[in-house]
Amino acid sequence: MSEFEPVLLTLPSLAPSLAVEILPYGLTFHRIFVQADGRTHDIVIGPEDPRGHITQRYTNTIIGRYANRVPVGTHAIERNGVKAEVVAKLNEGSRVSLHGGPVGFDSLVWNRVTSNSPPTLFTEAELVHIPSLSSTTSYGIFRLVSPSGDQGYPGELTIEVLIALVPPGEQELKYPEPGQSTAGAEWNLGSIVYVYRAKLDKGVTPVNLTQHWGFNLEASLKDGKDNLSVKNHNITMKADRIVARDADSLNTGKFINVSNATEHLHDGQKIGDKYPKLGYDDYYTFAPQTVKIPKRFPVSDFTPKLDLLKDVLTPSGAEGAARGNRSDPVVELSSDKSGLKLVFETNQDGTMFYSNAWADPVKGARKKIHGGSGIKDKGDGYVPGTAAFLEFHDMLAAFLDPANKNGNDTLLTSDELYHNYVRCDVRFKQPID
Template sequence: MSSISQELFGKTANGRDVSRFILSNNNGLTIKILDYGGIITDILLPDNNGKSNDICLGFDDMEGYLTRSPYFGALIGRYANRIAGASFELDGKTYKLAANNGPNALHGGIVGFDKVLWTATIDNDKLLLKYISADGEEGYPGELTVTVIYELTADNELKLDYKATTTKATPVNLTNHTYFNLAGHESNNLNDHVITIPGHSYTVLDENTIPTGEIRPVDGTLLDLRQPVRLGDVLEKVNNGLGFDNNFHLPSVEGMQFGARIEHPPSGRYIECYTTEPGMQFYTCKNLKDTKGKNGVVYKRFGGFCLEAQHYPDSLHHANFPNTILREGDTYKQKTVYKFGVKM
């Protein structure tokens, strides 16, 4: 059995109420989600001794999410990851976006889906969030209607079901940007985590973290995570010591597929991710620097990790990447599942 309750969490900058929804099941798993940005603020998961801890990085109040959040826990859109040059051409017209990551566009712009208030509805044991993005919002064409359904099951699965429709052709690439640490959000250490990602190849990046268009096999590199790898053995070596911020290409299959598993042997906790998306962005928080979070904890580099199921970054400029254009009359669909567990 799972249940949902609701509480007032705070207010937006313009004074609108922000609610937090508490999803719980009988296994001691509790997940808390805001209608602001669809943000996952807390994930309480017992360890192999039955001790519960919060494995989600975040803030204690709205002030943090409004003023200094590095996308903690949020829904990302219209377009997750980067778009080179903060512009794209579609059907013969050039669209200019906000350059909020150097010369590039990142995670939907200045006010992406992570910074808006969604309309929330409770449907039995499901939380439904809806947002209508206006034509021209952040430079993107078409009025985009997005719904995301969160469901916590009795099997410790957090299911995210995304759908979107548009009035004009527009790029769409949605994901969730939760920062996890299976040792507890306060640990600031990923060394004992063990990662497995079945990606057989990855997107090669330039010095500005923009894809070159090359898709390169992981064989013989530190990006080969097809067999379990202890993060403490590679974090200071991969990407010139900056850790992981890479898009892995998952095997091409129909429907849901295994996207990643990360475990923390000392606590027994693990997360498995399954998705319909073709890519898995694995990020170990190279840019997390002295961010004051929950309970006064100061989060630091390698203090958490993200498993972002999505399409490839900057697909708009690479014809060999999977398509991210949604057209009028079609429906964008994506399903991602985070399965939480404890190995006794």
């Protein structure tokens, strides 16, 4: 299978409202198609040609082994008495190792798991929820093995990622009564779920994975060519602090309360209401909440009966369905113009919100459905402010803070399994004329 040949995941024919194209190269969400109100939207930015992701990096790809920025150099690490060293390699400026190093997981080929090569990091009980691993399905599991020493990180790390489309259940949102106008009614169109699992062969290593996906809910409209900004998108974020970073965007170990920096208080207002001069590129920590689905768990708990997927893969609004162990939503992104809304939940501590501030329209390519030519470096690429990147992961460089020792330190030992999930419910609200 070519690494640039999209793997199409679709919902059953009874719910054809949602589909995604996944590239094995970088485990990339090349397209996310949403059908609503007689229109087809592609709600993620990016190049037209799948091979464009080679140079247009970090656009809808996985990041790894470690999201965001770590200072270059040798770092001693220890968790539960297990010790090792990380040699973070330079690939930004003069001090920064970005997204796991020069050759991150975004630049590698992920292999799709098949029935001939079954997954090893998901249990029998969990696989019951996945009806097929064939090429025509709404589910896919992909695997990558990162050798010990990869980009300076110790230990061989095996990663398996489940990507799933969950159909809508019984509609729970604002049913119109017979004879009533549907204006203002809201429907659930289905959900996108990804689950990262990782296992280390020996020792200890930092792990902090995320999907670096960038959303625009209006770019596919007929007038999207002239209206690519996300400043009119509404955003809600249940976050109380942002990380204070230095001139190289490295974590200083300090926080800024959003009540003292109101441009970072996202409570349903438009992104552009208090838009910073350079746009958004900040890590937000979610306000304390009860998270019942663990980020990692002992290998001894990994038995055939373990099931951390049932609640995550339950359709929203399914009759009698409760949230179970799922987390409450932490981020909402919506457009009054298109009527589309994304509702995110996760077991991670926060999210990086990046408004595509450093985009260069002279470079790269813009999808044709977004009004671009699709041709690389033609000069009609995406401009700053044209996407809301929402990258859910744990604290920046948490393993370097002694206060996190043996706690939420983003370290993984061979006695543990890493478990990271994000669920995105896709909704449509009929615009009111």
